Amino acid sequence: MDKLSILGLLIALGSIAIGYSLEGGVASALFNVPALVIVLGGTLGAVMLQTSASTFKKMLKISHWVFFAPQYDIDEAIEQVKRWSHKARQEGYLALENEAFIHPDIYAAKGLGLLVDGCSEQKLRDTLEIDLLLERDRLLEAGRVYEAMGGYSPTIGILGAVLGLIQAMSFITDPQKLGEGVATAFIATIYGVGLANIIFLPMANKLKQRIEQKMLYHEMLAEGVIAISLGESPINIELKLEAYRVERPNLAQE
Structure with a gap:
């Protein structure tokens, strides 16, 4: 958490x-329930109109990352890559076939599978880099849904205020009710601006950070698998991957 x-x-x-x-x-x-319904409903409807179903589902799937960050144990990952390297040097790449089937991380499993299949270093690097870029783009696109919500929300809030003022004008002969109606109308503006700047935009930025952390973790795994394909020793692989631990120590413990 x-x-x-x-x-x-x-x-x-x-x-x-x-x-x-x-x-x-x-x-x-x-x-104010009516103002909340107008702002949230209008904002949600607007982003649903501009967003594809797959992107919207992805946004819902990763939203909890804001408060419950995915855990990436860099130390354990480096040790795991070293074990793969040691096993490959002793028994050959085919010895990693079982690891490719049971590894919980799909990206790492694919890299090991390509290694077992005997892909060249360049083909392995190209394939993993393309997967990494595509996954990054998909996740960032999902995170940008919150940016869009932050853009629409203030405008929908103004719309709600105008609707509230129209309703308040029906009390033009009753100053007390007119004042209460005007005050209620402006609550919609507060909701629009508040939701954008306190929730939607900060969530979008936090998701960007989470996505970059995930991509960096996968980049480290890719570099490890590629190093194994080049026949590098476990010690050299550890030295190469140490840079990821130094640059982003918070990935190991969030």
Whole structure:
């Protein structure tokens, strides 16, 4: 669990509620169901209109990464690559066939499978790089759905405010109800801007970080498999992969 993300969200929402209360407002007055329905429903509908079904499903699938980051044990991965190298040098590439079948990471399993099939170093590198780039693009495209939501949300909020003002005008002869209606109308604007800048855009940026971490982890595995295909020793492979541990130590423990 990413405690920093949760803490940041609580601080942002809490600061708004407390600040509004200090100004003499009642925090519960900021909750308005019709405004919430207009902003959330309008924003969700807009992004569904512009997004393909596969991308939208992928976005839903990776959304939890914001608060529950995937775990990548870099130390264990390096040790695993070293074991593969040692086994390949002693028994040949075919000895890794079982590893290719049982490895839980699809990307690593494919790399081992290509190695077992006797692919050349260049073909192995090209195939893994293409897979890596395509997967990165698919994940980033899914993460950009939240960027789109952050773009539409403020505008939908303004739309909700205008609709609220139209409704408030029906109370033009009753100043008290007119004032209450105007205040309620502007809550939609608050929702639109608040959701964009406190939730949607920060989530998009956090997902970008998670995706880059995942890609870097897979890049490390690819380099390890390619090094095995070149017949490098386990010690040399470890030295090569150490750079990933130094550059991104937080990948091992989130």
